[in-house]
Amino acid sequence: MPKDYQQxxxxxxxxxxxxxxxxxxxxRKSSIFYLLFGLACCxxxxxxxxxxxxDIDRFGSVPRATPxxxxxxxxxxxxxxxxxxxxxxxxxxxxxxKYVISMGSCASCGGLFQYAYSVCKGVDKLxxxxxxxxxxxxxxxxxxxxxxRVQDKIVRERWFTARQKIGQxxxxxxxxxxxxA
Amino acid sequence: MSKALEIPTMDMENKEVLRRIExxxxxxxxxxxxxxxxxxxxxxxxQTDGEVMKRAIPEVGYLHRSLxxxxxxxxxxxxxxxxxxxxxxxxxxxxxxxxxxxxxLLGMQxxxxxxxxxxxxxxxxxxxxxxxxxxxxxMDVGAVTPFPYALREREFINDLLEELCGARLTYNYLRxxxxxxxxxxxxxxxxxxxxxxxxKILDEFNRLITYNEIFVKRLANLAPISxxxxxxxxxxxxxxxxxxxxxxxxxxxxxSVYPEFxxxxxxxxxxxxxxxxxxxxxxxRVEEMRQSCRILRQALAQMPKEREIMGKVPRKIKIPEGxxxxxxxxxxxxxxxxYVVAGAGENAHRVKIRTGSFxxxxxxxxxxxxxxxxxxxxxxxxxxxxxxxxxx
Amino acid sequence: xRLEEIQPRLAAKFGERVGALAPANKxxxxxxxxxxxxxxxxxxxxxxxxxxxxxxxxxxxDWPKKNQxxxxxxxxxxxxxxxxxxxxxxxxxxxxIASVESVWKSADWLEREQFDLMGIQFEGHPDLRRxxxxxxxxGNPLRKDYAxxxxxxxxxxxxxxxxxxxxxxxxxxxxAAEAAAASKKEMPS
Numbered sequence: 229m230p231k232d233y234q235q236x237x238x239x240x241x242x243x244x245x246x247x248x249x250x251x252x253x254x255x256r257k258s259s260i261f262y263l264l265f266g267l268a269c270c271x272x273x274x275x276x277x278x279x280x281x282x283d284i285d286r287f288g289s290v291p292r293a294t295p296x297x298x299x300x301x302x303x304x305x306x307x308x309x310x311x312x313x314x315x316x317x318x319x320x321x322x323x324x325x326k327y328v329i330s331m332g333s334c335a336s337c338g339g340l341f342q343y344a345y346s347v348c349k350g351v352d353k354l355x356x357x358x359x360x361x362x363x364x365x366x367x368x369x370x371x372x373x374x375x376x377r378v379q380d381k382i383v384r385e386r387w388f389t390a391r392q393k394i395g396q397x398x399x400x401x402x403x404x405x406x407x408x409a
Numbered sequence: 410m411s412k413a414l415e416i417p418t419m420d421m422e423n424k425e426v427l428r429r430i431e432x433x434x435x436x437x438x439x440x441x442x443x444x445x446x447x448x449x450x451x452x453x454x455x456q457t458d459g460e461v462m463k464r465a466i467p468e469v470g471y472l473h474r475s476l477x478x479x480x481x482x483x484x485x486x487x488x489x490x491x492x493x494x495x496x497x498x499x500x501x502x503x504x505x506x507x508x509x510x511x512x513x514l515l516g517m518q519x520x521x522x523x524x525x526x527x528x529x530x531x532x533x534x535x536x537x538x539x540x541x542x543x544x545x546x547x548m549d550v551g552a553v554t555p556f557p558y559a560l561r562e563r564e565f566i567n568d569l570l571e572e573l574c575g576a577r578l579t580y581n582y583l584r585x586x587x588x589x590x591x592x593x594x595x596x597x598x599x600x601x602x603x604x605x606x607x608x609k610i611l612d613e614f615n616r617l618i619t620y621n622e623i624f625v626k627r628l629a630n631l632a633p634i635s636x637x638x639x640x641x642x643x644x645x646x647x648x649x650x651x652x653x654x655x656x657x658x659x660x661x662x663x664x665s666v667y668p669e670f671x672x673x674x675x676x677x678x679x680x681x682x683x684x685x686x687x688x689x690x691x692x693x694r695v696e697e698m699r700q701s702c703r704i705l706r707q708a709l710a711q712m713p714k715e716r717e718i719m720g721k722v723p724r725k726i727k728i729p730e731g732x733x734x735x736x737x738x739x740x741x742x743x744x745x746x747x748y749v750v751a752g753a754g755e756n757a758h759r760v761k762i763r764t765g766s767f768x769x770x771x772x773x774x775x776x777x778x779x780x781x782x783x784x785x786x787x788x789x790x791x792x793x794x795x796x797x798x799x800x801x
Numbered sequence: 802x803r804l805e806e807i808q809p810r811l812a813a814k815f816g817e818r819v820g821a822l823a824p825a826n827k828x829x830x831x832x833x834x835x836x837x838x839x840x841x842x843x844x845x846x847x848x849x850x851x852x853x854x855x856x857x858x859x860x861x862x863d864w865p866k867k868n869q870x871x872x873x874x875x876x877x878x879x880x881x882x883x884x885x886x887x888x889x890x891x892x893x894x895x896x897x898i899a900s901v902e903s904v905w906k907s908a909d910w911l912e913r914e915q916f917d918l919m920g921i922q923f924e925g926h927p928d929l930r931r932x933x934x935x936x937x938x939x940g941n942p943l944r945k946d947y948a949x950x951x952x953x954x955x956x957x958x959x960x961x962x963x964x965x966x967x968x969x970x971x972x973x974x975x976x977a978a979e980a981a982a983a984s985k986k987e988m989p990s
Contacts, residue, residue, distance in 0.1 A: 264445050268472055268797060269497035269578055271449070272541070276567075276577075279560035293445040309953050310935045311450060311471045314442055337960060340490065343482055344475035345942050345949050346934060349960035365578050470933040477918075478942055640854050640879055643907035656879060735828055735875065735886075748860050748873070759943075761860035771910040800933060 249386050256299075257379040258288040260327075263298040263318065267305030270332035273365040274304040282368030284375055295321040300378060301355070302371075306334035306341060307348045319355040327381070329374050330357045333364050340364070435463060442471045446549040446786050449796025451770075457782060465777035465785055467770045473800040480760030481752065485511045485726045486585050488760070493579035495762055496798045499538040501531045502740035504583040506762075509664065510736035510747040511585045512720075514728050520717040523587035524666045528708050529600070530573060530582055532701045536607070537566040538741035539694045539701075546691055546790040547618055550627050555618050562610055565603050572596070585726065587719035597709045604702050611699055619695055628691060629682030632776045632788045639685070642772040645765040646743020647693040648792055651677030652685035658739035670707045672700045687791035694793070725755055742766055742793055766798035802850070802883050804829050810851060814844055823888075830873070830886035835898045838874075838889055842904045845876060845885065852880045856901065859911035861919045863893070865945045870896045870921065891921065900926040918943040 245253070266274045277284055278291055292298040295318045307315060319328070330351050333339040338349030351357065358381060361374035436459065441452040450471035456463045476491050483491065492507040493500040505527060512519070544559030567577045574582035574590055582589055618624055634644065639652040649656060657674040659667045675696035677689030728751035736747045743765030752758030769792045777785055808822045808831055819841065820832035833841055845853040858875040874887040891898060900923040902908045912923045913932040920941035923929055931938065940947055949958055 265443060267450055268474075269494060272497060272578055276560060276564070279564070280557050281561070281564045291445075306472065306474055308471060308473055309956065310473070311442060312956055313954070314471075318443060337963075341474050341479070343479055345478065345947070345958075346473050346475050348956060349958070353956055353960075367577065470931075470935075473933040475942065641906045643855050643857060643905070654879060661882060733828055744857075746858055746875075748858060748875070750862055759860070759862045761858065763858040763860075767910060767914075768907045771907060 245384065245386055250383075252387055253383045253385060257382040260287070260289045260300050260375070260378065260382075261292045261298045262289055262300040262302050263295050263322070264291045264293055265301055265303050265315070265318065267303070267307065267311065268334065270304035270335070270365040273368060273371065274302060274331065277368035277371045279368075282372060284372055287372075287375060287379070289375060295319075296323065298322060299325070300327045300329065300375075302329045302331050303335040303351045303355075303357075304331040304365075306339060307351050307354075308346050309348055310346070312348050312354055315351065316354045325385075327358045327378050328355050329359045329361060329371075329378060331361045331363075331371060331374065332366055333362055336360045336362065440465075440782075440785075442468075446545070446790070448545065448789060448794055449799075451789075451794070451796055451799065453773075453785070455782065455785070460781050462777055462780055462782060462785060465773060465780075467773050469770060469796070469799045471800065472796045474797075476801045477760050477762065480757050482756060484755045485757065488757075489583065489585075490579065490581045492762075493581055494797060495801055496740065496742065496745070496764065496795060497579055498541055498795060499534050499741035500578065500580050501527075501534040501582060502738055502745060503762075504580065505531060505665075506736050506738045506740070506745050506747045507749075508583045508585055509738065510734045510749045511726070513734040513736060514732055514749060514751055515585075515722070515726065517586060517720050517722065519587055519720045520715070521666065521713045522591075522715060523718045523720065525708055525712050526588045526592060526718060527583060528665060528667070528670075529592070529705060530570065530580070530588070532705050532708070533566055533570060533600070534580075535701045535741045536698050537563045537570075539698045540566075542694055542741075542790075542793045543614075543618075543691060546787070546793075547624070549786045549790040550624065552618065552621075552624070555614070558610075558614070562607060565606075569596075569600060569603060572599075584719065584722075586722035589718075591716055591718050592712075597712070600705060600709060604705060608699070608702055611695065611702075615695065619692060625681050625688060628688040628787060628791070629686060631682075631687040631784055631791070632780065633683035633686040634772070634776070635685060638772070642775075643768040644743070644772065644792075645768070646740070646793075647697060648690055648743065648765070648769060650674065651689035651693045653677055658737050658744055662737060664736075664738065669711065670704050672703050675700065687787055690791040690793070727755055730758065740765070742795070742798060762801055764798035764801070766792075766794040769794050770799055802881065804831075804885070807831075807851065807883065807885055810848070811841065811845070814848075815841060828886060830888045832888050832890070835889050835891060838887070839899045839901055839904065841887065842874070842876075842901045846904055850881075851878065851885075853878045853885060854905075855879060856905040856907050856911070857884075859908060859915060861915045861921055861943075863919065863943065863945050865893065868893045870919065872896075872898060872915070872921065874901075896921040897924060898922075899924050900929075902926055917941075920944065 301319060301322060330336045334341065335351045338347055341347040359374045359377050361370055363370050435456050438455045439452060440455050442450040452468040454466040454468060476495060479491055480488055489504055489507065492503040495503040540559040540563045544556040547555035570580060571577050572593055574580050634652045636652050636654055639649050639654060653676060655676055660674060675693050677684050677693055679689060681688055730751060730753040732751040734749050738745055746763040748761040749757050750759040776788060804822060811819045811831065818834055818837045823830050823832055845851050853876040855877045856874065857877045860873050862871045870891045870893050872889045872891060876885040889898060898921065900912055912926055913929060915921050916923060916929050917931045917933050918941060939950060952958060
């Protein structure tokens with residue numbers, strides 16, 4: 229793995245986790261409840277991923293309809309400006325620690341709707357995204373891989389030793405900062 | 410180092426519609442847009458006392474992806490992937506509507522094998538679209554198990570269509586003047602095996618769900634729509650046929666090679682309740698799946714042998730400005746219509762897509778007075794609205 | 802009934818106000834004046850031979866060069882199984898036309914959509930407000946001279962090229978590293 233990839237996980241990554249950390253993270257990664265945020269075509273593939281063949285219930289992931297009970301928000305589909313405020317509201321209603329998967333190319337960068345006047349070009353203008361899953365729509369296997377990468381992120385978190393701040397988004401692509409450096 | 414993220418403001422108080430409703434002690438709740446059972450991102454402003462609704466006003470536009478404006482920028486062939494997104498569950502039909510409209514503008518004929526390939530793909534897509542529709546309807550009414558059953562069958566169809574055109578959901582299979590790929594070798598046997606398996610599943614589905622006592626009690630006599638009301642609000646497809654109007658574009662205004670097939674059109678008869686109630690709309694869809702199996706068997710048996718799948722299309726499609734064409738097809742959700750006005754150059758001047766779900770939303774306000782909230786969910790499910798068709 | 806028989810029936814009732822059947826540029830249509838639209842539509846619905854009980858489609862086309870907006874009505878009759886296309890030409894600066902919602906209920910949402918996207922005022926419509934776009938959107942997108950706003954509620958409408966974004970992030974990291982190195986150098990001294 230190239231060096232940059234490890235660094236880009238943010239300031240919570242170390243390579244050493246203690247035994248208690250591992251137990252806690254094992255429990256957390258095996259029960260990721262995701263928020264059903266299927267907006268468009270990727271929403272159908274999200275349903276199929278939760279369906280019988282590519283079953284993510286075997287990872288312990290069940291869909292929840294309310295953000296108060298979910299750890300993961302899978303933004304599946306095109307985000308329009310009218311929906312954007314609701315997306316931000318739902319993200320803020322989720323409890324920490326929370327993760328976001330941006331599923332599909334519409335959620336990652338606006339997809340094939342670059343000339344649309346009503347499509348938000350990427351959900352990372354509003355919420356900090358952890359994993360981007362490309363595809364139009366991504367196959368269920370691709371989304372499962374995205375979920376496993378979130379599990380990798382969870383496994384590396386440390387709870388009892390000194391660590392830097394978590395939950396602060398790093399400056400990244402897309403997020404509408406006004407950069408004055 | 411860097412400024413804080415500017416969070417977009419929430420501006421909920423300024424809605425005009427709040428001024429129009431007299432609240433008078435009731436609650437005004439938002440059902441949606443993120444909701445597990447509103448069939449996509451649709452919002453309902455529900456004025457209710459907690460259980461019985463006075464009004465449910467639909468609010469759409471949360472998935473408005475400006476497809477009609479994009480149609481003015483794309484070339485005719487390049488617009489095909491966008492038509493997939495008009496109705497992603499029944500994408501082949503949207504493709505076909507666009508292809509037929511532009512072929513009408515060009516005035517061209519297709520080779521017979523191309524028409525047959527289109528029909529095979531479209532009828533397979535009709536079955537998979539109706540599977541989602543009946544599966545989600547059962548789930549909305551409360552029976553969660555039928556939904557994975559429907560998804561399991563849909564996976565087989567996804568495999569078949571993936572073998573045909575490479576994609577599971579947004580196919581982009583049709584082209585102006587034909588189809589993109591021919592049927593692979595051994596495809597007819599695979600589809601026949603699937604149809605043998607699927608027709609037994611349909612009988613099991615009927616025993617388990619359609620005639621289930623609880624299901625019937627939930628849906629019978631729910632929001633019956635009379636013939637006149639259905640025609641006035643311009644409902645189409647299974648919604649219209651459940652109300653007793655015998656109109657199917659495949660039979661009334663035949664297009665493609667549909668005249669060569671024998672199939673029935675299921676009409677709602679009020680078998681367990683009133684004619685035109687939610688159970689009739691559900692039953693129409695289940696029966697349409699059976700008829701699609703019939704059409705598929707005939708299409709595979711009568712497939713022409715000459716392997717020509719594209720007609721004579723110019724490389725750059727240029728049509729005189731102002732020429733307009735109108736195409737109507739029987740999509741899974743009803744009568745989908747494309748109104749295309751050709752522009753100067755290689756793109757259209759105006760594309761208007763009229764879908765069945767858009768007008769079906771207009772009737773929900775009238776039908777929902779006096780219903781309970783759980784019935785509203787069943788009503789939306791029985792009308793089979795999907796958000797992309799409404800918002801485009 | 803074919804179009805060649807429908808148009809004379811309309812002309813017999815309304816005389817000069819109904820135009821001649823326009824040449825079939827693939828789909829022939831009947832041009833109408835904006836002031837007569839409700840009357841013509843009522844007649845088309847109630848006449849027993851015409852019986853157009855369904856308004857299938859209502860769309861509008863923007864022709865900036867001719868300074869016009871055309872509103873196109875596609876009518877369909879389930880009883881008689883025939884179709885009719887009516888076209889009305891409106892002035893592009895002030896497009897106003899009476900609403901046909903009193904004739905067919907399906908016109909309710911169809912007209913709201915054209916009001917939202919093209920900016921046509923439908924007089925007599927019970928509830929004319931935006932349907933597809935947010936309520937505080939500025940402009941009518943389907944017009945040919947529509948210019949997109951640079952931001953809506955503080956969300957920018959463009960996305961910069963990822964390569965430029967990565968270059969920007971590299972510069973930030975370099976600056977942060979230089980600042981850290983500079984502060985470290987200062988500390989011992």
